[in-house]
Amino acid sequence: MAARGGPVAQGGPHYLAGLNAEQRAAVETTEGPVLVLAGAGTGKTRVLTTRIAHILSLGLAFPSQILAVTFTNKAAREMRQRIGLLVGEQVEGMPWLGTFHSIGVKILRRHAELVGLKSNFTILDTDDQLRLVKQLIQAENLDDKRWPARTFAQMMDGWKNKGLTPDTIPEGDARAFGNGKGRELFRAYQDRLLQLNAADFGDLLLHPIRIFRENSDVLADYHRRFRYILVDEYQDTNVAQYLWLRLLAQRPKTGDAPSPPPNVCCVGDDDQSIYGWRGAEVDNILRFEKDFPGATVIRLERNYRSTAHILGAAAHLIAHNEDRLGKTLFTDTSSPEDERVAVNAGWDSEEEARAVGEEIEQLQRRGHKLNDMAILVRASFQMREFEDRFVTLGLNYRVVGGPRFYERQEIRDAMAYLRCVCQPADDLAFERIVNVPKRGLGDATVRQIHDHARGNGTPMIAAALEMVETEELKPKPRNALRSLVFNLRRWSELLPTTRHTDLAEMILEESGYTEMWQNDRSAEAPGRLENLKELVRSMEEYESLPGFLEHVALVMDTEQNAESDAVSLMTLHSAKGLEFETVFLPGWEEGLFPHQRALDEGGRSGLEEERRLAYVGITRGKKRVKIWFVSNRRIHGLWQSTIPSRFLDELPEAHVEVMEANTSYGGYGGYGASRWDGGASFASGGYRTPGARRAAAAASGGSYGDGWGGGRTREISYEEDGVKAKADRYAQAAGLGDFSSSENSGFAGRMTPDRGPALGRQAARGSNQPPSRGAGLYSSARQGGPREIAGELIAKSVVPPEESRYAVGTRVFHQKFGPGTVASVEGNKLTVDFDKAGQKRVLDGFVTPI
DNA sequence: TATTCACCTCTTTTT
């Protein structure tokens, strides 16, 4: 269990001081494969950085012989900085410390020609990628409405994550897109990338894999080079990353001798695996001992971050997951003053933001730093309301990983100009700026250039240079194009002799791009000009234009100035690896968290990943964790009733405090239901737990995701024991309106936002349509019966499905699909032949007999 | 060719 091998004696070099026995073992077991299972807050980064310092100080390797891979740029920066603190300037000599992708580029640039690229290839961003895919789809004469570029780009992404190429994707996958043209499209896409001398993100890993496989001498060279390999967040690696790593780590046999065990150290936590949607394979971590026989496995379970309450809440929640290696975090630094995890209820998302803002201000008045507080949301759209609120309060906040600097329109445009100058085959960049600013070069002209280029097999800029000398184009566009391409050529010629920042300024000025925004009278224009200046300023840190372009492509985030005191606002995903004294976790509602799509697409494992996300969220907190849920949230611009997240029920009573509704905001006496039924409420029934509150919300007509608030009404029964309410709550969790998901997006009868909660109220009252019961999402997520875990907030009971009261042949009316005839009944799910809309599967609660 | 407006879809998480 604990460390195998590795001395645990006291003393030794200064950097080992203060490490516990397991940490120390992880640092000192330098030889052979090591897997460190590091729970949240157990000093994982410290182990990694100290291990590197240890290797260096023992002289086991030069800095340039250590390969240290992280998942994010942030993590790489932090590691570099912390190693620097331990070993000083030696860290400067570590070129192979970085993200999978940045190291991939480095390798690819050295051997680009082995895969048909030139070493100055461009890295496509998602924007370029989408435009390219769209062009290809259109070139195949496919309807790009029916076959969206986005979908295909995501499919390719999935393939690449799995390390697949056009030749190796499964036939079924290939057929699933574009009338069976998936494979052709994928191949066409890769061909086009080579023509463009470009690589997308996936290629940064796949090309090196191919290079290693096809060139054993190259691989052998890297084997000699990398004496020690370290991998952070191993649970997040996908198949491609795994293959890449295995190629580098597993040396081939030399002669008859067995291959030497690699000095590879992977650190991870299966409970914090939250990137399954992106192809991450938790299996990689579970399989480590098979991949690397004789591996030392070390568990770090002593938590140095959070209070016992926070840890207890998190542990109890995550225990609901079945797929895990299982670790027990412990701490012995608890004190009676520690606050329990607080669960708060709110009326709507505005109130949530208001209340959180107020709590933040209170903490601030008590001397807490804003820097020590964070709001972690499930989805980025939740941020807006907090931002709005903080702006009105004048509260300093910082969005981490939010709308990125380099994704702004003006930055992308400027970058496209620079790309045209550095890499003349970059058609995508050229197409982006041909007519920005407007030069009278519209679709028709661009098409002509494009065709000419494809005809000759040359890049578009080269084609344009030829075309301006012929009669092919009309005089007006011809002159405009001439001046553009001559400029581009001139700037390219200046590239070797001009300082890159000066050149960039010159390009932006002479192209008329700056002027375009100066003449723009819109409110954003000044900001955009400011951003352009900032872009040029940030170039100063880089040696050359190409160097800068690469940085931007890989490091999409800009470093935050940690100078000022500000509350952090970010998604749960980007919070991984961080910690704060106080953490606010808003939006714990079914459909949002766990997210509906995770449930729909991921089933049980999707739910478990959501739960791990919740675990990550809670374990970010050191002293205080404050969870929120509300009963009304605006989604896609319309108000919807929501019910509390099932995760709330999975918190242990002993570590949680359910907060009473605070009358200082909203002015309502109780939570949720009591506000819209005028008092005959659950709140008066003495229910205090989120579970019951959630039930109350459910009984009041909560619906998430059906997009239909008005008209569909339901009966409310305020039985004191809440049984009925609970039944309804389960039905509600299931209540998706209808199951014909593909048709689900066209909402009939939209609820106008300004009527918002008022309509929600109507929906809740005056109903003659009881919600259906049954096996919906909620219970299906608990297949095999409820898992009983002691000490939860409410007892679990799954309501058995009740047969529908509709019989085959009954005429019914559906708000969206109109009249129809029941074709079959399955529990509470009806298959109905609608007169106009055709056959649909709907929940019986959403139709009325006629 | 540029602009405007009505309409549609889509909103999870990211290197």
Place this chain on the structure above:
DNA sequence: GAGGTGAATA
């Protein structure tokens, strides 16, 4: 609610 698209118009 937003952003993108397509058709209609200047």
